Amino acid sequence: MPLIDTDIHEGYSSLKALVPYLPAPFDGWIAQGAWRGFTQPFCYTSPGNGNRADVKSEDGSPSVSSYEMMREHVLDRYDVTYGVLTGYFYPTMLKMQYQLGNALASAYNDFVVEHWLAKDRRFIGSIQIFARDPEAAAREIDRMADHPQMRQVKLPVVGDLAYGDPRFAPIFEAADRNGLQIALHHTTSVEGPYGMGLTYMERHSLISTAIQAQVISLICNGAFDRYENLRFMVLEGGFSWLPHVMWRLDREYRQGRVEVPWIRKLPSEHIRERLRLSTQPTEDISAEQWVKLVELMGTDEILVFSTDYPHFDFDDPNAAIPRALPDDLRDKILWKNAAAFYDLDIPPAAVAAE
Amino acid sequence: MTRHVICRRDELREGALTPLRAGRMPVVATLVGGAPTVVVARCPHQGADLARGAVVDHVSVDAEGCIMVDPDRAVLRCPWHGFEFDILTGEPVVPAPPHLRLRLRHLDASVDGDDIVVDI
Numbered sequence: 001m002p003l004i005d006t007d008i009h010e011g012y013s014s015l016k017a018l019v020p021y022l023p024a025p026f027d028g029w030i031a032q033g034a035w036r037g038f039t040q041p042f043c044y045t046s047p048g049n050g051n052r053a054d055v056k057s058e059d060g061s062p063s064v065s066s067y068e069m070m071r072e073h074v075l076d077r078y079d080v081t082y083g084v085l086t087g088y089f090y091p092t093m094l095k096m097q098y099q100l101g102n103a104l105a106s107a108y109n110d111f112v113v114e115h116w117l118a119k120d121r122r123f124i125g126s127i128q129i130f131a132r133d134p135e136a137a138a139r140e141i142d143r144m145a146d147h148p149q150m151r152q153v154k155l156p157v158v159g160d161l162a163y164g165d166p167r168f169a170p171i172f173e174a175a176d177r178n179g180l181q182i183a184l185h186h187t188t189s190v191e192g193p194y195g196m197g198l199t200y201m202e203r204h205s206l207i208s209t210a211i212q213a214q215v216i217s218l219i220c221n222g223a224f225d226r227y228e229n230l231r232f233m234v235l236e237g238g239f240s241w242l243p244h245v246m247w248r249l250d251r252e253y254r255q256g257r258v259e260v261p262w263i264r265k266l267p268s269e270h271i272r273e274r275l276r277l278s279t280q281p282t283e284d285i286s287a288e289q290w291v292k293l294v295e296l297m298g299t300d301e302i303l304v305f306s307t308d309y310p311h312f313d314f315d316d317p318n319a320a321i322p323r324a325l326p327d328d329l330r331d332k333i334l335w336k337n338a339a340a341f342y343d344l345d346i347p348p349a350a351v352a353a354e
Numbered sequence: 355m356t357r358h359v360i361c362r363r364d365e366l367r368e369g370a371l372t373p374l375r376a377g378r379m380p381v382v383a384t385l386v387g388g389a390p391t392v393v394v395a396r397c398p399h400q401g402a403d404l405a406r407g408a409v410v411d412h413v414s415v416d417a418e419g420c421i422m423v424d425p426d427r428a429v430l431r432c433p434w435h436g437f438e439f440d441i442l443t444g445e446p447v448v449p450a451p452p453h454l455r456l457r458l459r460h461l462d463a464s465v466d467g468d469d470i471v472v473d474i
Binding site: 287313316 | 399400401402403405406407408431432433434435436451452453454
C-alpha cells in the first residue's frame with residue numbers, strides 16, 4: 001500500500017557541514033567555530049533527549065545525518081512511497097545578521113540537494129529560507145525552484161513572526177510563480193500566547209496555539225485569497241482544534257467582513273480546499289473520535305500522515321492511524337491526501353498492491 | 355508451556371534493560387530487588403522496541419512540591435514517547451484512555467541455578 005510521510009527531519013552532523021556551501025566570510029566564521037548553532041532553551045524529558053532513543057548518531061548530529069539509518073528506520077521499514085524532508089535547521093530563528101541568515105539558508109538548501117535529495121528519489125524537499133528578509137527569501141525560492149524534488153517552501157514558526165503579515169508577500173509570490181506549496185512547522189523558538197511556559201509539557205502543549213495563530217493570520221490577511229493556487233500544509237501542529245478554528249473564523253467573517261473584504265469566501269471553505277494538517281503527534285484518540293473529527297471538519301481530505309522521524313513523539317504508521325478507521329479514510333490519511341497536495345503520481349503497482 | 359533459558363543470572367543488572375529472546379520472542383529483562391523481571395520487548399502504545407527504553411525510579415513530589423524519586427519503585431520508560439510503566443505490575447503510571455490497552459506483558463520468569471528461565 002502507498003505511504004507518504006509528510007514530515008521527516010533530515011539533518012547534518014554539525015553546523016560545520018555547511019562550510020563548503022557558504023560564501024566568504026561566513027564560511028570562515030562557521031569553520032572556526034564562531035557560532036555553535038541553534039540549540040533549545042529547555043531540557044528534554046524523553047529518554048532519547050528529543051529523539052527516539054534508538055536514533056543515536058555517532059557523529060553527534062542533533063537530528064539524523066545518516067541516510068542509511070533513515071532508510072532502515074523509516075523509508076524501507078514502512079515501504080515509504082514518498083518522504084517529505086522538512087529540515088531541522090531554520091535560519092529564521094536568527095533575529096539579527098540577515099546576510100548570514102540568507103547565506104545559511106542557501107547553504108542548507110545546497111547541502112540538502114547533495115546529501116539527501118540526490119540519494120533517494122522518494123525524497124521530496126522543502127526550500128528553506130531566511131523569512132525575516134522576504135525579498136532575499138524570494139530570490140532563494142527562485143534559485144531552488146527548478147530542482148524537481150523541491151516541492152514546497154518551508155516557513156519556520158518562531159516566536160515573533162505571523163506569516164499572514166503582508167510584508168511576507170514576496171515569499172508567497174515566489175512560491176506561487178514557481179508552482180510550489182507552503183509548509184509551516186514550529187521551531188524550538190516557538191511560543192504560546194504568554195511565552196513558552198514553565199515546563200516542557202507546557203511548551204509542547206502550547207505549540208498548537210501558535211499554529212492556530214498562524215492559520216488565523218493567513219486567513220485574516222488574505223493569503224488564501226491572494227494566492228489562489230497555493231496550498232498550505234501545517235506540520236506537527238495538531239489537528240483536533242481545526243473545527244473550532246473553522247467555526248470561529250466563519251462567525252467572525254460573517255459579523256466583520258466589512259473590515260476584511262479581501263477575504264472572498266468563508267474561511268472554512270478556504271481551509272477545506274487548500275489547508276492540510278499532518279497527523280503527528282496523534283493524540284491517542286479512538287477510531288470513533290477520528291471519524292467524528294473528520295465529520296466536523298466537513299471533509300476527509302485535510303489530514304495527511306507524518307512520522308516526525310527521528311523525534312521522540314514519532315508516529316508509527318501501523319499503530320498511530322487506527323486500523324478500525326473506514327478504509328477510504330485511512331487511505332486518504334496515509335497517502336491520497338498528500339499525493340493530491342504535491343500532485344504526485346503514485347506508481348500503479350503501489351496502488352494495485354493496496 | 356515451554357521453558358526457555360533466556361540468559362545467565364549475571365547478565366542482568368538492576369536499573370538496566372537487557373535485550374534477549376525467549377524462543378523467537380524479543381524480550382527485555384532486568385532485576386528488581388534482585389528478582390528477574392521479563393517483559394515482551396514491544397511497547398503496548400505503538401510497538402517501540404523496549405530494548406532502548408530506560409529503567410528509572412518513580413518520580414513524584416514532596417510536600418513542598420519539590421521533585422523527588424522513589425528508589426523502591428522502578429518505572430520503565432518507552433524509548434519513543436517516554437510513557438511510564440510500573441515495571442513490576444506493568445500498569446501505565448498515567449491511566450490509559452478507555453479504548454487503549456496499555457500494559458506491559460510480563461513473562462513468568464524465575465532463577466534456575468545460574469540461569470534465568472521463562473515459561474511461555
